Amino acid sequence: MELELDTFQVDRILPDAETRLEGRTLRVDLVGLERHARHDPRLAAVEIDAVHPGDSARIVHVVDAVEPRVRIEPEGPAFPGITGPPIMAGHGRTARLGGMAIVLAGLPPGAENPSFWQESVIDMAGPAARACPLAVTANLVLTVRPDPGLAPDEGIVAMRLASFRVAEYLAGAVGRGEPGTRERLARSEAPPGRPRVAAVIHLEAWGTLQRAFLYGHGVEGLLPTLLHPNEVLDGALTAASHHLPAIRHSTYFFQNHGVVRELLRRHGVEVDFAGVVVGRAMWASDEDKRRAAAFTAKLLHQLGVAGAVLGFAHGGHAVTDTALTAEACARAGIAVATLMFEMAGEDGTDFGLVQRLPSAEPLVSTGNIDDLMSLPPMDRVLGGSEVLGVGGHAASRERGDAALRLPVRHVFAASIPSGNGRLAGAAG
Amino acid sequence: MSAVRVLHYLNQFFAGLGGEGEAGLAPRLEPRPMGPGRLLEQRLAGAGRIVGTLVCGDDRFQREPEACIDALARLGETCPADVLVAGPAFDAGRYGIACGRVAEGLGARLGIPAVTAMSPDNPAVRLSRGETYILPTSATAAGMGDAVARMAAFATRLAAREPIGAAAEEGYLPRGRRLNVIRARSAAERVVDALLLKLRGAPGVGEIPTPAEEPVSPAAPVTGVAAARIALITEGGIVPRGNPDRLESRRATSWRRYPLPDRLSAEHYECVHAGFDTRWVAEDPNRVLPLDAARAIARAGAIGPLHGHYYVTVGVGTTTEHARRFGREIAVELRREGVAAAVMTAT
Numbered sequence: 070m071e072l073e074l075d076t077f078q079v080d081r082i083l084p085d086a087e088t089r090l091e092g093r094t095l096r097v098d099l100v101g102l103e104r105h106a107r108h109d110p111r112l113a114a115v116e117i118d119a120v121h122p123g124d125s126a127r128i129v130h131v132v133d134a135v136e137p138r139v140r141i142e143p144e145g146p147a148f149p150g151i152t153g154p155p156i157m158a159g160h161g162r163t164a165r166l167g168g169m170a171i172v173l174a175g176l177p178p179g180a181e182n183p184s185f186w187q188e189s190v191i192d193m194a195g196p197a198a199r200a201c202p203l204a205v206t207a208n209l210v211l212t213v214r215p216d217p218g219l220a221p222d223e224g225i226v227a228m229r230l231a232s233f234r235v236a237e238y239l240a241g242a243v244g245r246g247e248p249g250t251r252e253r254l255a256r257s258e259a260p261p262g263r264p265r266v267a268a269v270i271h272l273e274a275w276g277t278l279q280r281a282f283l284y285g286h287g288v289e290g291l292l293p294t295l296l297h298p299n300e301v302l303d304g305a306l307t308a309a310s311h312h313l314p315a316i317r318h319s320t321y322f323f324q325n326h327g328v329v330r331e332l333l334r335r336h337g338v339e340v341d342f343a344g345v346v347v348g349r350a351m352w353a354s355d356e357d358k359r360r361a362a363a364f365t366a367k368l369l370h371q372l373g374v375a376g377a378v379l380g381f382a383h384g385g386h387a388v389t390d391t392a393l394t395a396e397a398c399a400r401a402g403i404a405v406a407t408l409m410f411e412m413a414g415e416d417g418t419d420f421g422l423v424q425r426l427p428s429a430e431p432l433v434s435t436g437n438i439d440d441l442m443s444l445p446p447m448d449r450v451l452g453g454s455e456v457l458g459v460g461g462h463a464a465s466r467e468r469g470d471a472a473l474r475l476p477v478r479h480v481f482a483a484s485i486p487s488g489n490g491r492l493a494g495a496a497g
Numbered sequence: 498m499s500a501v502r503v504l505h506y507l508n509q510f511f512a513g514l515g516g517e518g519e520a521g522l523a524p525r526l527e528p529r530p531m532g533p534g535r536l537l538e539q540r541l542a543g544a545g546r547i548v549g550t551l552v553c554g555d556d557r558f559q560r561e562p563e564a565c566i567d568a569l570a571r572l573g574e575t576c577p578a579d580v581l582v583a584g585p586a587f588d589a590g591r592y593g594i595a596c597g598r599v600a601e602g603l604g605a606r607l608g609i610p611a612v613t614a615m616s617p618d619n620p621a622v623r624l625s626r627g628e629t630y631i632l633p634t635s636a637t638a639a640g641m642g643d644a645v646a647r648m649a650a651f652a653t654r655l656a657a658r659e660p661i662g663a664a665a666e667e668g669y670l671p672r673g674r675r676l677n678v679i680r681a682r683s684a685a686e687r688v689v690d691a692l693l694l695k696l697r698g699a700p701g702v703g704e705i706p707t708p709a710e711e712p713v714s715p716a717a718p719v720t721g722v723a724a725a726r727i728a729l730i731t732e733g734g735i736v737p738r739g740n741p742d743r744l745e746s747r748r749a750t751s752w753r754r755y756p757l758p759d760r761l762s763a764e765h766y767e768c769v770h771a772g773f774d775t776r777w778v779a780e781d782p783n784r785v786l787p788l789d790a791a792r793a794i795a796r797a798g799a800i801g802p803l804h805g806h807y808y809v810t811v812g813v814g815t816t817t818e819h820a821r822r823f824g825r826e827i828a829v830e831l832r833r834e835g836v837a838a839a840v841m842t843a844t
Binding site: 182185187199200202264266275276277278327328330331332335339340375376377378384385404405406407408409411412413414416417418419420421422425426427430431432433434435436437439440458477478487488489490491492493494495496497 | 627661662663664665666671672673674675676677678679680681682683684685686687688689691692693694695696701702703704705706707708710746748771772773774775776813814816817818
């Protein structure tokens with residue numbers, strides 16, 4: 070399986086009468102794009118705006134981020150099963166607008182319920198920007214207000230679809246010419262002597278609250294399955310989560326999955342990258358958790374790998390899914406290294422792991438999500454006007470552009486399990 | 498910036514006021530650098546000066562640490578400073594403990610940052626509450642020059658209120674806390690490195706230490722359940738509608754106690770827990786606080802009477818420190834009120 074990934078690099082996004090790419094400046098017909106997004110009658114309002122790294126700007130109510138993509142060859146949807154039929158991804162040719170993201174923002178129906186929705190912020194400057202791997206991209210912020218009469222599930226579907234359609238539309242409009250760079254992503258035969266390794270991606274699955282989709286298929290009942298790395302990077306996985314923004318998956322970081330990218334980069338040089346096992350975590354029962362863990366280890370064993378990188382999906386009991394997977398790998402003689410977030414309290418003095426997981430060691434930290442950051446006021450606020458429920462109380466409201474005391478857990482993608490971030494907990 | 502004003506703490510020996518025979522020396526303040534303080538001032542190289550040296554005998558401090566800290570604080574208040582430096586103490590046990598306590602207690606009292614230095618094997622390192630910076634030194638005063646140079650540099654940064662990074666990078670001994678840093682390389686690059694090192698059989702390269710297990714011994718079985726008074730406890734956030742006492746939705750720092758109603762209806766009770774999808778429990782709060790089932794088995798005589806109150810907190814992101822305290826506080830109350838056992842429902 071070989072994928073040609075064409076990159077059209079974007080450094081700046083400017084409004085214009087016509088959508089086109091000039092050098093690295095993406096000129097966007099915002100009115101036309103809004104009209105395109107609003108085509109869905111389930112959406113009451115759509116607003117589009119651009120922010121850039123270093124801007125004094127805060128995006129609130131961030132739902133997801135998506136990299137603009139268009140499938141050139143074979144012709145088909147960039148997000149199979151979401152924006153078109155579920156054809157298999159990861160081969161042929163896909164074009165991407167690199168260096169930018171569509172940031173989907175807004176309040177889904179049901180957002181007033183703190184168990185359903187948590188505030189999610191991207192600052193483009195200051196300490197939260199340093200912690201956020203999406204503060205380094207030019208971001209086209211798509212603020213969407215679904216029809217308030219919709220049920221939460223349907224409102225969320227409509228919001229998400231808008232971001233995928235805008236992503237496809239933009240890449241389709243400017244991503245068909247001669248690309249800046251063309252990468253060939255393939256798992257060619259690795260020279261002997263390289264350790265055979267795999268990546269394990271755990272996905273969220275928790276009702277409407279936390280979801281991920283594989284080719285548009287909700288992963289709730291999914292037993293672990295095998296993907297080619299290219300599929301992960303080419304739109305097979307999409308995210309729809311509304312909780313713990315720092316540690317939840319997002320579509321952009323499936324498309325640019327840090328661990329998958331890193332293993333592909335080292336494929337044939339330092340490792341023989343055998344594939345990606347994806348499965349859901351957050352199984353509700355011990356039996357379900359153990360079945361999925363054993364199944365993952367079995368697939369890894371069938372792949373003949375010596376080692377695997379594990380991640381996590383969400384906090385709480387999802388960490389048990391990671392721990393059990395690590396134990397099953399240990400029994401199968403497969404070495405693991407694991408990405409893990411920490412919850413060590415505001416001052417870092419608490420025990421930071423949800424549970425002990427010695428089989429998963431070494432643990433590589435994606436940061437203490439309890440750490441309280443002091444954020445400066447911002448000139449602009451997008452996505453909404455307020456920051457909601459960031460204290461202990463769901464009902465708290467603060468001005469979106471004000472100085473904030475914000476725990477890392479509300480910073481979108483800061484401690485993401487794909488490993489794209491640079492935030493880490495350290496002994497201090 | 499004007500020269501940093503350094504307050505320096507020494508024992509009687511390093512201050513040059515005597516050996517073991519003078520270990521009972523009471524706290525005192527000298528308005529000049531003494532002993533290693535002279536070297537410290539040299540190392541500050543004009544960026545700072547020692548405005549005073551606090552001295553206390555090791556035995557004196559050991560005997561009455563609180564009183565000594567008090568006396569040192571009163572002396573220190575007469576000598577405004579930007580930063581407190583204690584030691585270095587090397588492997589001297591009593592002196593090390595004094596330096597640690599002075600850096601932690603006196604710095605806080607005077608409202609200035611503090612640093613001390615000693616051998617990593619000094620028992621005072623283990624006794625430290627993690628509220629001060631301890632720089633590692635050699636075991637003996639042979640390492641004086643190096644220790645004082647690092648203390649001078651560190652003290653200057655503390656005085657300027659510069660942010661201090663992780664222990665490994667900054668060269669202090671870990672204080673038992675986690676600090677967020679921005680790494681040069683992504684977590685993905687680091688975890689692949691860690692896996693490859695593990696596959697090559699290299700020793701542990703983890704970034705998060707796994708602490709020792711803290712086993713919880715189960716309580717003895719309840720005898721005479723049919724007569725036992727049973728309490729209901731939940732971390733599931735069931736509160737009277739409107740959450741009148743503002744129980745936190747996540748990371749709770751407190752618990753509440755409410756009279757047990759006859760029936761737990763959605764009309765009068767709600768769930769404020771922010772860690773799970775509460776739509777179903779919103780329809781029937783008994784699914785988290787199982788009052789309906791408890792009343793039924795109590796009526797059937799399987800258990801004794803239900804305790805007249807239920808206890809509730811929210812267990813999501815709640816720190817173990819707070820959770821331990823909730824447990825202790827609730828247990829004391831249950832005991833006092835003759836409760837023999839509790840059913841604790843978790844989410």
